[in-house]
Amino acid sequence: MPLDADAFARVAVNTSAAERRAASLGGRRSVKKAWQAAWLVRAIQCIDLTTLAGDDTEARVARLCAKARNPLRPDLVEALGLEPGSVKTGAVCVYPAMVPAAVAALGDCGVPVASVATGFPAGLVPLKQRLAEIEYAVSAGASEIDIVISRSLVFKADWRQLHDEITAMRSACGKAHMKAILATGELATLTNVYHASMVALMAGADFIKTSTGKESVNATLPVSLVMCRAIRDYRRLSGFSAGFKPAGGLKTAKDALSWLVLMKEELGTDWTEPERFRIGASSLLADIERQIEHSVTGRYSAAERHAMA
Ligand SMILES: O=C[C@H](O)COP(=O)(O)O
Numbered sequence: 487m488p489l490d491a492d493a494f495a496r497v498a499v500n501t502s503a504a505e506r507r508a509a510s511l512g513g514r515r516s517v518k519k520a521w522q523a524a525w526l527v528r529a530i531q532c533i534d535l536t537t538l539a540g541d542d543t544e545a546r547v548a549r550l551c552a553k554a555r556n557p558l559r560p561d562l563v564e565a566l567g568l569e570p571g572s573v574k575t576g577a578v579c580v581y582p583a584m585v586p587a588a589v590a591a592l593g594d595c596g597v598p599v600a601s602v603a604t605g606f607p608a609g610l611v612p613l614k615q616r617l618a619e620i621e622y623a624v625s626a627g628a629s630e631i632d633i634v635i636s637r638s639l640v641f642k643a644d645w646r647q648l649h650d651e652i653t654a655m656r657s658a659c660g661k662a663h664m665k666a667i668l669a670t671g672e673l674a675t676l677t678n679v680y681h682a683s684m685v686a687l688m689a690g691a692d693f694i695k696t697s698t699g700k701e702s703v704n705a706t707l708p709v710s711l712v713m714c715r716a717i718r719d720y721r722r723l724s725g726f727s728a729g730f731k732p733a734g735g736l737k738t739a740k741d742a743l744s745w746l747v748l749m750k751e752e753l754g755t756d757w758t759e760p761e762r763f764r765i766g767a768s769s770l771l772a773d774i775e776r777q778i779e780h781s782v783t784g785r786y787s788a789a790e791r792h793a794m795a
Contacts, residue, residue, distance in 0.1 A: 489645055489646060493719075493723055501675075501676050508708040512747070523566060526743070526774050530558065533557070533575045533764070533770060535578050536579040536733075542580065542584055547578075547587040551597070554575040554597045557573060557575050558778065576597075577599065577630055578597060578599055582623040585601045585627055589626065601628035601630070601631055602667075602698070603622075603623050603633055607700040617654060617655065620658040629662050631655075631659045632667055636651060640682045641678075645685050652690065652691065663693065665693035665729075666693070667697065668713075676712045679709055683712070687724075687728055692728060693731050694731070696713065697733050697735075697766075705735060707745075714753055730753070731766055733767065734766065739776075742770060745765060776789070
């Protein structure tokens with residue numbers, strides 16, 4: 487939709503209220519036993535299994551893709567009463583140069599390839615190159631593109647320019663889904679997070695995502711709460727249900743459960759499905775698999791048995 491700054495520019499977030507609400511979420515639901523295993527399986531289905539390292543290789547990406555196709559050991563899948571091969575991650579997320587390797591490794595298994603683009607993580611390259619990077623990733627087979635926004639435009643409250651840039655990125659994505667990374671750890675205030683969320687949504691983001699994983703502070707519950715409220719407000723305004731992706735620093739099964747509770751409490755059950763909820767993580771799956779193994783066998787396996795992701 488066109489930029490409508492009047493719809494958000496006067497909103498100011500009450501930081502201590504947001505922090506209090508976020509802190510209270512943990513006590514709202516206690517998910518135990520079989521329910522916990524079911525929630526953890528759902529968390530796996532929402533993971534964008536990620537590798538975004540300078541030393542990534544095609545071989546590492548191929549191993550990650552093998553894990554994305556079969557994220558849970560077959561004996562655990564069977565013990566949970568699930569169809570063999572039915573549990574997969576939400577996507578695999580890589581740098582643009584690794585998209586061909588991921589596409590080849592995933593074949594037609596149904597797991598989409600997500601690519602970061604637009605000068606990830608800082609986004610400080612000319613717009614023309616940022617758009618060309620999106621076009622390259624899409625032509626190489628990525629069906630989801632994680633773009634980064636220009637943080638400086640948020641500090642200047644230059645909503646027009648921010649909206650124009652993200653709209654151009656949306657159009658370069660073509661049919662690919664676009665996730666807009668706000669890099670909230672660099673936005674200074676929750677009010678900035680709310681405003682940037684609204685601009686990204688108005689410019690056509692299918693998802694808004696907290697972080698690149700490279701900021702010194704990545705996904706937090708208060709930031710996520712504010713972004714969920716923006717998704718709610720944007721839905722009221724436009725009728726469009728955008729998705730949410732916390733990313734960066736999510737490493738434990740407990741983290742996955744906390745964010746699922748947030749989604750259920752703030753946006754409802756539809757936002758606990760991979761269509762509207764993803765978790766960007768490079769090292770969360772191992773702990774979830776360990777917890778599921780514990781819930782099935784009553785024993786914890788050694789962490790090194792879950793070497794990948
Ligand atoms: O988008 C995903 C993030 O880059 C992953 O961050 P992480 O390595 O802290 O899990």
